Amino acid sequence: KDGEWTLQELSGLCERLAPAGSSGASIVITGIRxxxxxxxxxxxxxxYTTVSTPIAGASRPGTGDIFASILAADAVRGETLLSSVQKAANFVGLCITGSEKAGTPVQEGVVFEKYLAALL
Known part of the structure; x- marks a missing residue:
């Protein structure tokens, strides 16, 4: 679809994506500017609900992998989806900001190792 999605359109899309007759289905759509x-x-x-964070810098490779890894780890630990998405969004923003300050070229992704303690 071209243009911006409304919350109702995103909810409708998720309803179509969820397995028919299932309960407990969860879907996260990230990075909506x-x-x-x-x-x-x-x-x-x-x-549905939304989690909004300020744009921390340029889009970088690997941020989706980091985001998904946090969600997966939190799911295993029994964390709520909302708290997990908030944690992942904040951590990715922290990593992007740190990478920008460090002068890391965009194509090299994000510096995340020095910020791992923020996940504890």
């Missing part, structure tokens, strides 16, 4: 913010859309068993 809205002005100076990045919005993450959460659809959890038919209920």
């Amino acid at each position: 809205q002005g100076d913010s990045l919005v993450n859309f959460l659809w959890d068993d038919g209920v």
